[in-house]
Amino acid sequence: MYDFAYQKPSNVADAVKALGADPEAKALAGGQTFIPVLKQRLNKPTVIVDLSKLGLTGITVTATAVTIGGMTTHWDVAHSEAARKAIPGLVDLAGQIGDNQVRHRGTIGGSLANNDPSACYTSAVLALGATIKTDRRSIPADEFFAGMFTTVLEQGELITAVEFPIPEKSHYMKFRNPASRYAMVGVYVAKGPKGVRVAVTGAGQGGVFRHAAMEAALSANWSPDAVANIKTPPDDLNSDIHGSAEYRAHLIGVMAKRAVAAAG
């Protein structure tokens, strides 16, 4: 690992300033992605700005929305009773990320900023039509993701919170890679204030995407059978040592069907 300077500012303004002052400065949240990247020398930041003292943790539930602070850990989301009552699918998703040790440190803001094509939260954000709040603006989910490992966040822009509208029903079904625990394919289905939305992670070459054919079918008839026969073309899907694009295309159908069944 290359060496770097380390800062731990105590408010968002100072963190944004430190990150803005140096194009090679990088934010550090739970470190569950970024530290492995540093160990592999895939990144050479001059300064690391630790976000842990910015007061960005916590979960607020109102009648219409669940808002999760950007530095809230997967563990805390997975164990929030209030969030579970409002959006059980989202809380279950958080409990399936990685393992206990990863969940103790990894955060929602870090996961979304990273936009790993196999990450879990990206699918919930897209399917539930969440809003990403940053230090300078609010970004709708449909505009946030910009291809794998890329988002519309500017250099030094920090995710401060994520606001999820409460759906009528929703569920996440994941087929995990047994070694890495990431999603080989994950499908989040939701029926709520933003209509019926289906988001697929783990499969797309461009990262998380909405599945228009499944959304249309489920809008007409919310049932597992409605998606059972929808074929996903493998053309834009990932092939790797873990599975071919055709295999992933098939898994999308299976996961979607199970997700709708579990959502009820």
Next chain:
Amino acid sequence: MPQVSLTVNGKTSTVEVEGRTLLVELLREKLGLTGTHVGCDTSQCGACVVHVNGASVKACTMLALQAEGAQVITIEGLAAADGTLHPMQEMFREHHALQCGFCTPGMVMSAIDLVQTHPQGITEDEIRHGLEGNLCRCTGYHNIVKAIAAAWPIMHGKQVPLAAE
């Protein structure tokens, strides 16, 4: 060089580190606590698990500087001063839950956290899923699962520990 102050196994230390020093490097190389192992470069194996402020974390995936002010417990901090093993260590021994022993410190630290976070009881399924962050290439896990199930009632005061040999 930056400094970090933290409490490890009840003892407070202030240590000079680099920005890039990992918590596991601080423990092993600066404090000489080599019970915490490093088994991978990818944050997947769990050989390095320690408790930071009560939660199990991978010490290879945390900067030493992130542990400023933290309470850290490592495998060396479990046994009593007179050498009496922690019930989890005792059950690992009793149920032969290790072979080469490389994964064991991390397994024990994860297992203690798992039992502590299941005060109402724990199923075999919950134990197996709870060990997802810890890889063992020797045992096949069965005896580890048995040891954890046996440690649960002792740690929750529902059964007296076995008499020391």
